[in-house]
Amino acid sequence: MTTKFFMIITGIGNNGGIGITTFLANFFSILKEKNINAYWLSLSDQIPPLLYNPNSEWDEQHILYRQVPKWERTHCKFCNECEKVCECGAISRYGDFYVVYSELCISCAACISACKKQALIFENKKIGSIESLHSDSSILRVNLNQREIFSPWHTKLIFEKIQKSFSRESIVIVDISSGFRELWVDLIDFSDYVILYTNDLPMWETLYKSLAHDQAQVILAVNENYFDAFSEAGYSFALSIPHNKIINEEAINGKKITDDNYQYIIQELLLKLNLI
Ligand code: SF4
Ligand code: SF4
Known part of the structure; x- marks a missing residue:
């Protein structure tokens, strides 16, 4: 199924290991199950185990100059x-x-x-390329030359490439390693939606107050253990992401997350994005 629009959805985690990539990967899998024309793009060579086929080669798709x-x-x-x-x-x-x-x-x-x-x-x-998995051309990664250090300049270049190269009837899910706060402003400007996964209430409040002028709609996601604290501060609209040992194990082993509440939150996100 093709969408009637083009959409870039970027995931940002303000700390490593809180699960934004796992959440995005499971969301992406659901889009594929629904036969939605979706692409995964990692802005690094890190691909979540759920989507990665270690036996597959990478094919160069777009050269970055x-x-x-x-x-x-x-x-x-x-x-x-x-x-x-x-x-x-x-x-x-x-x-x-x-x-x-x-x-x-x-x-x-x-x-x-x-x-x-x-x-x-x-x-x-040539400073690198966007590559796709030979076994699944919808899974892509950015592979920069070793001496290149990812900067706002690279973000702009890659998003311009996405805008020009991808079908106007597709959804592109962009994943970036956590941290990299110097890139957030550009990621928010260039994306249609940003899913910000954070457990840091003061950081979120500072960002939230500065967001009015930005293009992307920022969707707040928090670990379920922090949801009440965010809710009491007025952010009850946050996606409450379940987090437990079984979810962790499934993520590490490249399995789809089976937790019902986790899948429910993915459905909630689909609703927020008008995709169901
Ligand atoms: S030193 Fe630089 S600015 Fe001067 S002539 Fe040579 S290349 Fe041009
Ligand atoms: S950064 Fe600007 S001034 Fe410096 S080498 Fe590159 S083009 Fe020239």
């Missing part, structure tokens, strides 16, 4: 203007040559504008 200035010795007058204007420290002079460190560059073009001798020109440099 960065425009990086290339230095032309023959035109250069060694005035150092490029090194001075680069706020990222991506250009360094060593004797009679310049090095551009591509992993520090944010492609802002300031050095190219500053160079009066046209000794710097942009060239495309």
Whole structure:
């Protein structure tokens, strides 16, 4: 079944191990069971065991490029203007040559504008790719070159790629490792919905007050043991995610979570998103 719209749903966990990836993976499985055209995209090489087939190869689907200035010795007058204007420290002079460190560059073009001798020109440099599992092309991951450190710049690039490359009638579930708070603003801006899984009430209250202008609707999810505390503070709309030993074991062993209350919460999320 195709949806009549395109939707990006991103999961954010403010701490590791609280279960946002497990919850998203089970939600994704339900979408697939309903024959909804859904894709899983991990912004890292971590794939939840429920979705991962260790015997399958990865196929390159989309190449990720960065425009990086290339230095032309023959035109250069060694005035150092490029090194001075680069706020990222991506250009360094060593004797009679310049090095551009591509992993520090944010492609802002300031050095190219500053160079009066046209000794710097942009060239495309491959910085990684979006890959899909050979056995299931709906499971994707971002595989960046080793020296790349995930930053807001990468987030923007990848979401632009998602917007351009995926069918207009599909749902893309985006999973990111927990932490990475410097990326949250962009993740919220680029997504249609964000599921924020947190047990930290003060953090949520700060975020909630600052959300009015943002594009994504943020759906709050909390561990069931914290639900009452959030509810008493006025956030009774939170999804209360069950958490126990059996759920943990099923998640680690790559099994679908069988707990009835857990499945009920997934149905509640489907309702919130108008998917049933
Ligand atoms: S494009 Fe911008 S970030 Fe990259 S080297 Fe030039 S000035 Fe630095
Ligand atoms: S600004 Fe241009 S001419 Fe000056 S050092 Fe840089 S590359 Fe060479």
